Every structure is written in C-alpha cells, then in structure tokens.
Amino acid sequence: MAEQRIELAAPALPGWAERIALVVFGFSSFAPFVYCAQRAIGRAAALAPGAIDRAIPLVKGWEFIYAAVFFVVFVPVAQIRDRRLLRFVALGIVILQVSACGFFWFWPTRIERPLLEVVPGRSFLDWAVGLNFAIDPPVNCFPSLHVANAVFVALVAWRLDRRVGAFSLAAALLIALSTLFVKAHLAIDVAAGALLALACYRVLIVPRVPTAESGELVFPRHYLLWVLAAYALVVSMVIAAWAAGVRYAWPPSW
Secondary structure (H helix, E strand, C coil): CCCCCCCCCCCCCCCHHHHHHHHHHHHHCCHHHHHHHHHHCCCCEECCCCHHHHHCCCCCCCHHHHCCHHHHCCHHHHHECCHHHHHHHHHHHHHHHHHHHHHHHHCCEECCCCHHHCCCCCCHHHHHHHHHHHHCCCECCCCCHHHHHHHHHHHHHHHHCHHHHHHHHHHHHHHHHHHHHCCCCCHHHHHHHHHHHHHHHHHHHCCCCCCCCCHHHECCHHHHHHHHHHHHHHHHHHHHHHHCCCCCCCCCCC
16 A cells, blocks of 8 residues: 655745744643653652663763753754654654653653762762753653654654764664663663654654655755754853852752
8 A cells, every 4th residue: 555645845945933833832742741750759660670771880971962862852953944844743753742741640650860979069070960860850761752752853864864864863872872871761761762753753754754865855964063053052051050160959859
C-alpha cells in the first residue's frame, strides 16, 4: 500500500512570527512535565539501578552535554524551511511531552543521586553539576524526555539532510550518555525515551515527509550556526555566573 504523504507548502520566505509561535507552543507543552515533577516529589518510587547503571560513575562535566538538549530541540526551527512540515515536527515534539507525562502521572519514578560526591565550592565542575541537580529534580525519569526529544529531532534531521542528520544523531547519542553520566536517568529510561521517539517519528513523520535531500524543504546549513551560537552564549553565561560567585541552596530540598 502506497504511503500517504502530506502535500507540502510551496517554499516561502522565513515566517519568523509563525516560528516564534511554534516555539512558544512547543515550550508550553512542558507545563505538564513541570506539574508532574512537582506532584512526584515525595511520592515517586525509586527505580532500582541495573548492572549498567551501577557500572557508570558520576562524571562531572557531562552536565553541559545534558543541557544541550534545550538547544538541540531548536534544530528544526533553524533547519526546516517549509512551514507546514515544521508544524508537523512541532506537533511531534508536543506528542512526545504529552505521552511521557502519561507515564509520569501514573507511574512517578525517581533516581537516587550521589549528592555526597558534589561539593559546589570545590571546583567549577562541582558547581556546575550541583546547579544541574538543584534545578532538575530527580523525578520524571521513565521515559527520558531528554533522550526522546534529542532522538526525534535527530531522526527528522536525518530524513531531510544526511549530513545534518549525522551530526544530530551523534549529538543525540552524547545526550543519551550524558543522562547516565550525570545520574539523571537509568539505562531503562534511556531505552524507553529512544523507543518513544522512534515510534512518534515512524507514525507521524515517515508517512508524510519526503526522504532525505529535499533541498526545497530546508534552509542552508549555515543557519544551524545560530543554534551553536546560542549554546555557546549560555555556557559563557554559566561560566560568568560561577566566576562572579553565584551561589544556590545546597543540598537540594528534593
């Protein structure tokens, strides 16, 4: 049976107002995540680490890769020219959040973090991983939305442009590893997040989007430099905050 594909809109000039609206729409889908996290604190069940999880230590520095997912999700905005296609991708990201929140609501889980290994006043890397722990509560673990978002975006990028897709898949792999190295997730959370992304991609994107090298659907690759620039700027701001002696409550009250 032939695949049913969407009839993509004709190429147009960048519709920045619509892109901003889609970004706002996408970020609004994180509201249920925040609510589920607050609800889970104090009632979430601790997942038992497996052999892989016990073999992986806390590795400071990987929190910068972990945080990169908040920039990776902007890759479609900087890559996809076609507005209708971008709407489908934004819808896919929202579906990921809503689907994961179903798990978070009915099966709230938490991960035990090695807080005693972190001394924020000892070094920059200690301060940085401590900041990550202080901001990111150790709940909403299964499935990993970090992994789901990164893998979904990477698969879409791969379908549209093999070169951009290769870099995006490499970034998704690093982000998946970072969730283990910063003790944000267990291996089972990572696997579940990847499977959720693959399912969303196969159901929503594959039947409707042309295969790779669809040049009329994407912007020139140098547009993606804006994503890298934004990431570099935020990392610089974090370094500046540490140098300025910014402090936060430690240990976290989670």
